[in-house]
Amino acid sequence: MAKKPKLTHRQKRRVAANRKRRIQDTSQPEAERNTDNLQAGKVVGRFGKHADVEDLQGTVSRCHIRRTIDSVVCGDQVLFQAGDETGEGVSGVIEIVQDRHSVLTRPDFYDGVKPIAANIDQIIIVSAVLPSLSLNIIDRYLIACEDINITPVVVLNKVELLEPDERATVEQQLAIYNELGYQVYYASCKTREGIDEITALLNDKVSIFVGQSGVGKSSLINQILPDAEELVGAVSNNSGLGQHTTTAAKLLHLPTGGELIDSPGVREFGLWHIPVEQVTRGFIEFRDFLGGCKFRDCKHLNDPGCIIRQAVDEGKISPARFASYHKILASMQEGRPSHSGQT
Structure with missing residues (x-):
């Protein structure tokens, strides 16, 4: 399917300016702002070139x-114009x-930075044994949460597969997140x-x-919302990787009044669109030490006078998290489109 032509930067600026005038210019009568025939709604599904919009009465x-x-x-709040249904079932x-x-957001090699969901209050990071x-992978999502200041929650799924000694090991691994204040x-x-x-x-x-394919996001949603009827896939015997069962993002209403967005699973979550400084701040245990290194351009690895490395040696920062930080930095360099294009 051909992609719609991308707008130039000048066109985007013009569109943004026109949009701002249409919404904010109250000096004109409502009828002259071209919004009189528009309805307010929320995007509850995205499918290719189309989106499902729910109006204030609950009609989609x-x-x-x-x-x-x-x-x-x-999750987007939109203004839309309703219309008669066409042969494709499109009606607005x-x-x-x-x-x-x-x-x-997450980076995409071909399309740059792609939004995943909007107007969210918390991100449930689902992992599994x-x-x-x-x-x-958990650390990557935590960085994304910290970067946009959205509360993260870590969920380890499929724990019934663990033997008691295995579970004790896993709980010890995840205890670092509790100690940092994460749920x-x-x-x-x-x-x-x-549940x-x-x-x-x-x-x-x-x-x-959010989380890798195969960690059981859809299964969890089926437990929370039995009427959701989310497709459930198995883990591939050949690759050991999860199979994509959610192919389009959708917003589900909860009986308690909340809303849940299910997004297509991703096997890796790149961070090359986030500045290195923000990635460093995304490791919240580093923050008390930032700015205290001997050199301003400290790489926080083997640099002399690095107080973050000193904090690791003194047991104030987890060695596992420190290693994860440098693994993420290395993957950011490898994953940047300009770098990939040179290999």
């Missing part, structure tokens, strides 16, 4: 997206995307361990489940 319309709109994601057009109070527990929960869709506690976390908030 599948809408076209104006070419002048840069991006539309689940999104005209304006309202300002977002938060947005989760199968395909494998990756603390580095950590253990869950099992088989035994329902942790009630996780459900309570979602009350009256807009949350998003």
